Amino acid sequence: MFRSLLIANRGEIACRIIRTAQRMGIRCIAVFSEADAGALHVALADEAHPIGPALARDSYLRGDHIIAVARAAGAEAIHPGYGFLSENADFAEACKAAGIVFVGPPAAAIRAMGSKAESKALMVAAGVPVVPGYHGEDQSEERLATEAARIGFPVLIKASAGGGGKGMRPVYSAADFLDELAGARREARSAFGDDRVLLERYLQKPRHVEVQVFADRHGRAVHLHTRDCSVQRRHQKVLEEAPAPDLSPALRERLHAAAVAAARAVGYVNAGTVEFIVEGEDAFFMEMNTRLQVEHPVTEMITGLDLVEWQLRVAAGEALPDDWPPDPVGHAVEVRLYAEDPAADYRPSVGTLRHFSPPGGVRVDTGVRAGDSITPYYDPMIAKIVAPGQDRAAAFGALSQALGETQLGGLTTNLGFLRRLVAHPAMRAGELDTGFAARHAEALIPPPREAPAAALAAFAAVYRAGPRGGSSPWDRVEGFRLFGAAEDLILVRDEAAIRRILLHNRRGVVEAIVDDAPPIRVAADLSLGQRASVDGVWHPVPITLDEDVVSLTFAGEDYTLRLLDAYAPRGGEAAAEGRLSAPIPGRVVQMLVNVGDRVARGQVVAILEAMKTEIRIAAPAEGIVAHVGCAEGDSVEEGTEIVTLAPPDADATPP
Structure with missing residues (x-):
């Protein structure tokens, strides 16, 4: 076995690899960009080395820098994790040339499966069914439009060199094809440096089912059962489970056999995933990911295996056990907790994670702690929360409870979305397909809502007792008065409106009047965390302050409030209504208007x-x-002006 291992990655997967490798007695060497100098994976490693600026292209994608660090640190092997260089054949070859073991498949297998078009040709030759489409070399707009019409709309445009939903666009009519093609090519060029695409028939209610495969250097290849990854947003997975539910025994066996045939067709070694589109009893090869998958924990839970450990053992030359594949036991389900805003088309969030209290009793894979920053440079995943159960219903029940116990603060996340997703009746019934999130968007992403009076009353009690209580004589609500009760006014804005909370203290009995609702009797207790009594019933009420922004959890629901000055004059907020600014730091890839253009709402x-x-x-x-x-x-930085609009009757003609 290796004595030293460099992990050429960051975040959650780097931490996960480090923990297994250290358990095996292997010295772990981390690398980090300037943005990750204080990251968790740096703290966990036995040693850590800087590799460049924050942008991935200048650090985590610099294979030459990483190999130089590996040589200097005496690393015997490099584990690429997933993403970044994990499916880069040139990097795998460079490791071999440097005398360092690449923990993954041979470069030839990466190349064979790295192009969706070439991999589909290989699968046809190996007898693995593929979705009807166009995988040709002619990439002209005219040829692609002609092939799309031949296949029939809707069609799916996919980046030939890609994965993770990048460069993937469904197109429902010929009129939209060229615009969507241009967008897919931009994404593909940015993500993979290759703007070639392929076209496929867009199935209407497909499931995304994948098979974990493993192969050793001794000619043995096996499957480790199925996973269902159908629930997605932006063509990226958000919930995965194993084994994939509701597959007939015959279909399950066909998927297992096809996945192993795919691995053997390219001389595969180490861990990989073969992905299929399934509709009814039909299954079509989609792609092979020549690396470990984000969702591998659900396979580990039903098999009892540590897949990272077996990656290292196979890379060191060991043979797979003769009794593989082990029979699956129970069920497991995983969700991805992201810093993103589902209500804003899942727009990523950046900022400081002020508070993070993960749940107990389940597996939590994370690369961040409270106080860490979610930057604009990398994927915004905070954690994976994984729950096992003796069956599917038990696993979902455990996950639902875990999500209810999870507490975050400081930035917008998809935690509420995940809670609603896991509890949704259609999800519990196993009505799975890739359109699930869009079809149930109204239930999963409710419109802006007013926080209930009880939540605001509980917030006010804890807020005055803790974060603000006692900081000034004017903040104290138990003060002596000759006549009447002590009063304290708090003004906040929730998702829907400005809310007025008035606290009354009469001889130690505190009541909260929210807007015009009846008084609510409240009390706060901070001895065992932030708790509030609302009309005699005690609730945990964790709140996190980030300047004037409050993250609040009450009765299993999350709310974001903005504190307002209750005594400031009103007005003055409408001056910038027409200014459209960058919501987070990024790069402008396309400007679609000029000064003087008239635009419609939603354009x-x-x-x-x-x-x-x-x-x-x-x-x-x-x-x-x-x-x-x-x-x-x-x-552009967050807040940079993109476009400013004048009223439609204004004269904005440039001079």
Whole structure:
């Protein structure tokens, strides 16, 4: 076995690899960019080395820098994790040339499966069924449009060199094809440096089912059962489970056999995943990921295996056990907790994670702690929360409870979305397909809502007792009065409106009057965490302050409030209503309007790229472009003006 291992990655997967390798007695060497100098994976490693600036292209994608560190540190092997260089054949070859073991498949297998078009040709030759489509070399717009018409709409455009939903666009009509093709090519070029695409028939209600495969250097290849990864947003997975539910025994066996055949067809070694599109009893090869998958923990839970340990053992030359595959035991389900705003088309969030209290009793894989920053440079995943159960219902029940116990503060996350997703009746019934999140969007992403009076009353009690209580004589609500009760006014804005909370203290009995609701009797107790009594019933009420922004959890629901000055004069907030600014730092990839253009409500005026995601800036109302604040290719900070709109009756004609 190796004595030393360099992990060429960051975040959650780097931490996960380090923990297994250290358990095996292997010295772990981390690498980090300037943005990750204080990251958790740096703290966990036996030693850590800087490799460059924050941008991945200048650090985690610099294979030459990483190999130089590996040589200097005496690393015998490099584990690439997933993402970054994990499916880079040139990097695998460079490791071999440097005398360092690459913990993954041979470079030839990576190349064979790295191109979706070439891999599909290989699968056809190996007898593995593929979705009808176009995988040709002619990439002209004319040829692609002709092939799309031949396949029939809707069609799916996919980046030939890609994965993770990048460069993937469904197209429902010929009129939209060229615009969506341009967008897919932009994403593919940015993510993979290759803008070639392929076309496939877009199945209407497909499931995304994958098979974990493992192969050793001694000619043995096996499957480790199925996973269902159908629940996605932006074509990226958000919930995974194993084994995949509701597959007939015959279909399950066909998937196992096809996955092993795919691995053998390219001389595969180490861990990999073969992904299929399944509709009814039909199954089509989609792609092979020549690396460990984000969702591998659910397979570990049903098999009792540590897949990272077996990656290292196979890379060191060991043979797979003769009794593989082990029979699956029970069920497991995983969700990905992201710093993102589902209500804003899952736009990534950046900022400081002020508070993070993960649940107990389940597996939590994370690369961050409270106080860490979610930056615009990398994927915004905070953690994976994974729950086992004796069956599917038990696993979902355990996960639902765990999500209810999870507490975060400081930035916008998808925690509420995940809670609703896991509890949704259709999810519990196993009604799975890749359109699940979009079909149930109304239930999963409810419209802006007013926080209930009880939640605001509980917040006010804890807020005055803790974060603000006692900091000034004016904050104290138990003060002596000759006549009447002590009063304290708190003004906040929730998702829907400005809310008024008035606290009354009469001889130690505190009542909260929220807007015009009846008084609510409240009390606070901070001896065992933040807790409040609301009309005699005690609740945990964790709140986190980030300047004037409050993250609040009450009765299993999360709320974000903005503290307002209760005594400031009103007005003055409407001056900037027409100013569209960058929601997070990024790069302008397309400007779609000029000064003087008239735009309609909802019209996209610019496209930004940030955190591996294209963000569309749309007009909130009809107007005329009065000013353009940036150009294509510009790097912009949060708050940078993109476009300013004047009212539709204004004269914004440039001089």
